Amino acid sequence: MKLRTDRVIERLNALAAISDTTNCIDRAYGTEAHTASGDLLMTWMSKAGLHTKRDTIGNIKGVLSSKVVDAKHFIIGSHYDTVFDAGKYDGPLGILLGLEMAQYIINNDLPIPFHLNVIAFADEEGSRFNTAYLGSSAIAGFFEKSWLQRKDDEGISLQTVIQKNSGISSNIDSESISKENCLGYFEAHIEQGPVLCNENLPVCLVNGIASQTRVDVHWTGISGHAGTYPMNQRNDALCAAAEFALAVESIGKEHQTKLVATIGKLNVIPNTPNVIPGKVEHTLDIRSLDDNFLMEVGQILEQRAKEISKERKVNLVWNIMQTNTSVQCDKNLKRCLKTGIEKAGIRQVLEISSGAGHDAVMISKIAPVSMLFVRCKDGISHNPLEYVTPEDIEKSLEVCDNFIKELIHQNS
Ligand SMILES: [Zn+2]
Structure with missing residues (x-):
């Protein structure tokens, strides 16, 4: 576990080093740094053994296929864009934990009853075009064409950015995952609040998003x-x-x-x-x-x-x-996650609601969703002071492994 924790931390640092602005983390959607961080994520996903591609909007998708006929998709994801002067954990932590979950399945040669999709969403913060969830809305099939005409502070339209980076924006519609084919969604994310610090717990369940x-x-x-x-x-x-x-x-x-x-x-x-x-x-x-x-x-x-x-x-x-509207996390996925937390020896399974929005809001339109919150120091986020201890990353990895094993067991 120690080696994997080190790998997650190394990768968090590597992503944090890619920025459009010197001396702070700044990766708004579609910029040079944003694209470069996506390239790095693709390299890691391919190295892990996932079939990897970048879609039109810029989501990075790594897929581990199931051998089961008619298997559905299970998605694990979070976002790789950031606000200006961001911390290094908001978004990337969830992607990297997801990548480690895929790696765990590959290393242990676990047969999976679903296609596992690790997705790094291109835009959740919406700091460039004032549109949250650009990435996850494309995956959910809820991307609105009118957004293409939105302009950033320099007058550059979203359509221009997409055309420059990926080509044809009309492809977006065909790249979504349909509700019928979607088994569920899991996202790990820093808490962005003080509850876990106050309760002295490394992680907790999320019961819903406000x-x-x-x-x-x-x-x-x-x-x-x-x-x-x-x-x-x-x-x-x-x-x-x-x-x-x-x-x-x-x-x-x-x-x-x-x-x-x-x-x-x-x-x-x-x-x-x-x-x-x-x-x-x-x-x-x-x-x-x-x-x-x-x-x-x-x-x-x-x-x-x-x-x-x-x-x-x-x-x-x-x-x-x-x-x-609010999003309720799925009871069954919550049960799997609860088992994951208990098996990791965490003394209490705390359940809180999220006041902050997450990609799970958009994905809930096509799948039952679940979320794990990870303690961040003093509840600080959207700030360079954002911090998660290596011990908490290690605990989160353990919970994530337990969760995916339970999910595989349940669906096999
Ligand atoms: Zn976030």
């Missing part, structure tokens, strides 16, 4: 001189937004076991010390495992915003940008 709604909120009042305009005659857009922000916090705290609510990005216009803010634009991000409850919260907050708008005579625009 539904998420993102709203753009615009408040338009009247700008004026900060020194001359009387307080009782103002239509201050920032004060309206501030009152709303406290309402968002309040509802979040009131339902803290099943809701998180955040205003994370805010633009104040004109953003000048001596001018009353005339316009404020901000985001609203609300997440819950309960889809109906989330919808209800969205309506309550919209109603509250309308009231504030009326009371303060500040105009409101409410724009829902994105809604993803």
